[in-house]
Amino acid sequence: QEGGSETKFNYEVVQGRNEGEGGGGSGSRVGKVKCRGIEFATPSWIPYCNKGGIPSLGTELTLNAHELSRELIPVLQFSFEEFGQHSTTLQKFNQDLHNYVGDHSKSRCVYMAVHDPHIYSVMPCSKKLWIQTPAGRIQMTLKDYISFISYTKPDFFACLSHEVPFSATKKQSFKVVDISLQWLKESISLIQSQSATSTHPFNIFAVIHATQDEMSRKKSVMETIKFDDNLSGYLISGVGLGDDIQNRRNIITEILSNIPQSKPRLVSRIGNPGEVLDCIDLGIDLFNSDYPTFASENGLAITFPFADPWWNETGIRDEERNLGQMNLRDKRYLLDKGALYPSCGCFTCKNHTAAYIHHLLATHEMLAAILLSIHNIYHYQQFFAA
Amino acid sequence: ELVEGTRRETVKATLDSTCSSGAVEDDSPALKFKVLKTWGRARVAELQLPHHTFKTPVFMPVGTQGTIKGLTTSQVESIGCPIILGNTYHLGHRPGGDVMEALGGLHKFMNWKRNILTDSGGFQMVSLLKFAQITEQGVTFESPHDGSTMLLTPEKSIQLQNQIGADIIMALDDVVSSTLQDEARIEEAMHRTIRWIDRCISAHSRKHDQNLFAIVQGGLNPTLRRQCVSELIKRNLPGYAIGGLSGGEQKDKFAQIVAFTAPLLPTNKPRYLMGVGYATDLVVCVCLGVDMFDCVFPTRTARFGTALMNVEGGGLNLKKSELKTDFGRLDKECKCEVCETYSRSYLHGLVVGGGEKELGQLLTYHNLSYQMRLMKGLQDGIMEGNLDEVVREFFKK
Numbered sequence: 121q122e123g124g125s126e127t128k129f130n131y132e133v134v135q136g137r138n139e140g141e142g143g144g145g146s147g148s149r150v151g152k153v154k155c156r157g158i159e160f161a162t163p164s165w166i167p168y169c170n171k172g173g174i175p176s177l178g179t180e181l182t183l184n185a186h187e188l189s190r191e192l193i194p195v196l197q198f199s200f201e202e203f204g205q206h207s208t209t210l211q212k213f214n215q216d217l218h219n220y221v222g223d224h225s226k227s228r229c230v231y232m233a234v235h236d237p238h239i240y241s242v243m244p245c246s247k248k249l250w251i252q253t254p255a256g257r258i259q260m261t262l263k264d265y266i267s268f269i270s271y272t273k274p275d276f277f278a279c280l281s282h283e284v285p286f287s288a289t290k291k292q293s294f295k296v297v298d299i300s301l302q303w304l305k306e307s308i309s310l311i312q313s314q315s316a317t318s319t320h321p322f323n324i325f326a327v328i329h330a331t332q333d334e335m336s337r338k339k340s341v342m343e344t345i346k347f348d349d350n351l352s353g354y355l356i357s358g359v360g361l362g363d364d365i366q367n368r369r370n371i372i373t374e375i376l377s378n379i380p381q382s383k384p385r386l387v388s389r390i391g392n393p394g395e396v397l398d399c400i401d402l403g404i405d406l407f408n409s410d411y412p413t414f415a416s417e418n419g420l421a422i423t424f425p426f427a428d429p430w431w432n433e434t435g436i437r438d439e440e441r442n443l444g445q446m447n448l449r450d451k452r453y454l455l456d457k458g459a460l461y462p463s464c465g466c467f468t469c470k471n472h473t474a475a476y477i478h479h480l481l482a483t484h485e486m487l488a489a490i491l492l493s494i495h496n497i498y499h500y501q502q503f504f505a506a
Numbered sequence: 507e508l509v510e511g512t513r514r515e516t517v518k519a520t521l522d523s524t525c526s527s528g529a530v531e532d533d534s535p536a537l538k539f540k541v542l543k544t545w546g547r548a549r550v551a552e553l554q555l556p557h558h559t560f561k562t563p564v565f566m567p568v569g570t571q572g573t574i575k576g577l578t579t580s581q582v583e584s585i586g587c588p589i590i591l592g593n594t595y596h597l598g599h600r601p602g603g604d605v606m607e608a609l610g611g612l613h614k615f616m617n618w619k620r621n622i623l624t625d626s627g628g629f630q631m632v633s634l635l636k637f638a639q640i641t642e643q644g645v646t647f648e649s650p651h652d653g654s655t656m657l658l659t660p661e662k663s664i665q666l667q668n669q670i671g672a673d674i675i676m677a678l679d680d681v682v683s684s685t686l687q688d689e690a691r692i693e694e695a696m697h698r699t700i701r702w703i704d705r706c707i708s709a710h711s712r713k714h715d716q717n718l719f720a721i722v723q724g725g726l727n728p729t730l731r732r733q734c735v736s737e738l739i740k741r742n743l744p745g746y747a748i749g750g751l752s753g754g755e756q757k758d759k760f761a762q763i764v765a766f767t768a769p770l771l772p773t774n775k776p777r778y779l780m781g782v783g784y785a786t787d788l789v790v791c792v793c794l795g796v797d798m799f800d801c802v803f804p805t806r807t808a809r810f811g812t813a814l815m816n817v818e819g820g821g822l823n824l825k826k827s828e829l830k831t832d833f834g835r836l837d838k839e840c841k842c843e844v845c846e847t848y849s850r851s852y853l854h855g856l857v858v859g860g861g862e863k864e865l866g867q868l869l870t871y872h873n874l875s876y877q878m879r880l881m882k883g884l885q886d887g888i889m890e891g892n893l894d895e896v897v898r899e900f901f902k903k
Binding site: 170171172173175176177178180181182185186202206209212213220221222224254454455457467471472473475476479480482483485486487489490491 | 571572573575576577578579580581584596600601605608609610615616617830831833843844847848849851852855856858859860861863864865866867868
């Protein structure tokens with residue numbers, strides 16, 4: 121394909137589950153994404169970022185200072201919801217979003233989502249997208265979005281869509297799916313006309329709505345896959361918004377068994393390890409959430425064990441570590457000279473004690489969230505690696 | 507263990523070199539101060555402390571509660587800060603002296619390999635005045651956090667500072683606000699400070715590795731200041747501070763008192779002016795012969811969205827709306843990592859768009875880099891003999 125094949129988003133399945141095993145869906149697989157020379161394995165977590173980068177941790181400069189290298193975090197997710205209102209500024213800037221947020225060597229991939237995974241606000245469902253700004257709500261059209269993409273040049277992005285929860289009504293579901301399909305069509309034709317003048321590959325993820333309304337859901341799948349050749353992947357939208365586990369399983373299985381296995385599948389808002397494992401089992405490859413950083417805001421260190429040597433050791437200091445979450449605010453850590461998590465290789469565990477972090481939380485210091493986030497992210501990514 | 511081992515080695519090295527050179531007083535086993543060059547009253551010196559050796563004049567960032575707000579110790583180290591402050595009153599409250607001792611002292615607690623200076627808690631007499639009751643015995647503080655009371659005596663302050671383990675500890679002095687018009691109170695405070703220094707000296711149990719500095723009081727009254735200095739010098743301490751200033755008094759009075767008091771202090775010992783951090787004040791006071799400064803200003807103003815730089819007014823307020831489309835470098839003179847990476851537009855976006863925490867971190871990093879660069883510029887001016895040019899250039903901007 122024209123326009124610099126190395127900027128194209130490539131995905132391949134490295135190892136899939138045996139086709140014969142288990143029900144319908146494609147099942148779990150290990151994959152490899154290659155984009156702009158950056159390679160990373162899936163299943164993988166994509167951290168939510170606000171304008172300042174990963175909450176409390178920032179972008180390239182501070183991430184590297186905290187030893188969260190691009191090998192550990194290869195992708196960052198930003199959103200149109202947050203950056204869209206600054207379109208004019210970004211257009212004047214005349215360089216990529218990478219440069220704007222301080223990643224001048226473009227060492228990490230940028231994924232542009234429409235909606236952030238950490239909040240959900242109900243917006244009217246119309247031919248335009250509403251986004252909330254400090255000065256009130258503004259409307260953006262599809263053309264606005266594609267222009268935005270063309271000058272921020274993210275490595276891959278989600279197609280414009282509204283986000284409705286699993287519990288959406290028949291009427292809502294129908295409307296949302298209809299609009300998403302229109303927007304997908306228009307996006308692709310706009311992209312194709314752009315490719316005459318631009319070498320940027322526009323790696324687009326189409327949106328499939330996982331609603332409870334069967335007819336809309338099926339239409340979403342069937343009509344979307346017709347564009348498969350133009351797509352880099354699929355975003356399954358609507359999960360993580362009030363759906364229960366069993367329904368989620370059924371619906372995801374149904375969806376995934378009807379879309380090509382050769383493209384990666386992304387979900388937003390799913391971060392809890394149990395739920396992540398569940399989705400991986402069904403064949404989801406990418407998870408966009410703020411799970412580890414959300415925990416740090418609340419003084420929690422994530423320590424759930426997985427395929428880990430110390431699981432079998434005796435002399436484990438603390439029940440809490442075994443159970444998966446340590447509440448560092450608890451007074452039991454007042455004199456705890458050990459690291460948060462024995463044998464953890466993160467910056468925090470190599471350099472600081474649980475007692476210090478307990479103190480930082482007790483005194484409401486910013487550094488608490490920073491140190492906890494570093495550990496939580498590191499631990500979370502080790503979980504994905506395992 | 508590594509930090510502890512290194513520290514013991516450093517202290518031992520200090521003792522060894524002290525004994526062999528024989529050029530330092532025996533009452534400063536943990537400190538060595540060697541003036542390298544002077545220019546007028548200003549001087550560059552090498553200050554050797556148990557954890558680290560560095561050059562003065564130096565600016566010391568304040569890490570009140572055991573952290574420089576928003577930065578890890580490795581970031582503070584990479585900025586080049588050789589010494590930071592901790593606060594005895596706050597740390598004595600949380601986590602408390604006994605916990606601090608059990609965890610091996612503040613260096614180990616916060617994992618900072620270089621030097622620490624602890625303030626005695628004296629300044630809180632001014633900053634938390636409405637919560638404080640001052641008597642000959644000491645100061646009774648009522649905590650703003652939970653209403654509990656703490657009696658801070660000279661003995662208690664020194665005991666806490668011994669437990670915290672800083673390289674330099676400050677005597678508990680009777681501090682009055684420099685804007686107070688009550689001459690009688692100022693005089694009382696000056697005399698009490700002298701009585702308290704002897705109590706501090708008696709209580710100090712780690713003279714071999716912690717340096718006790720006395721603090722000169724006396725308000726804006728030269729006579730009182732002179733009296734205080736002559737008494738404190740008799741105690742032959744490793745270093746001396748000028749306290750009770752930078753509390754909002756008029757700038758010309760402030761400069762006069764510093765100009766008067768600094769030369770009275772011994773030339774062969776460090777002179778520390780407490781609570782001073784505005785660039786202009788630093789430049790002036792270095793010229794008047796001061797070696798050490800501390801202030802919350804650079805870090806605090808960072809968290810409120812101001813980047814320090816050599817422009818009129820001393821800094822750039824990133825909230826200004828015209829910065830929205832200013833894609834230029836934050837500070838065209840600064841080579842710190844923040845200035846190398848982020849544009850003004852991006853930083854402005856953080857102020858107005860909910861990224862205050864991340865912005866606070868970045869500006870703190872820049873502002874401290876600015877302070878280090880300022881001091882280095884003054885040091886170079888003294889060493890190269892062109893301090894007057896450096897100062898003139900500074901004031902032009």
